[in-house]
Amino acid sequence: MFDHIKLCPKCNSTEFGEGVLMGHAALMPKGTVFSMGSTITATVCTRCGHILEMKVKEPQKFIPKHKKQL
Numbered sequence: 001m002f003d004h005i006k007l008c009p010k011c012n013s014t015e016f017g018e019g020v021l022m023g024h025a026a027l028m029p030k031g032t033v034f035s036m037g038s039t040i041t042a043t044v045c046t047r048c049g050h051i052l053e054m055k056v057k058e059p060q061k062f063i064p065k066h067k068k069q070l
């Protein structure tokens with residue numbers, strides 16, 4: 001599931017799960033009206049609950065328009 005072993009900086013656990021933030025927690029590209037937001041996935045320490053990282057599923061949605069046209 002993970003390409004390398006992660007270590008929780010809070011409790012040194014190596015047990016992690018993945019969660020998804022959806023609905024109102026979806027991150028929307030700034031200044032866009034019509035596009036849908038991107039789902040956020042979070043890697044969570046299953047021992048202490050610390051969130052190690054958060055990622056959007058479709059980072060290309062956040063490329064500013066003027067850069068896309070280049």
Ligand SMILES: [Zn+2]
Pocket residue numbers: 008009010011012013045046047048049050
């Ligand atoms: Zn932890």
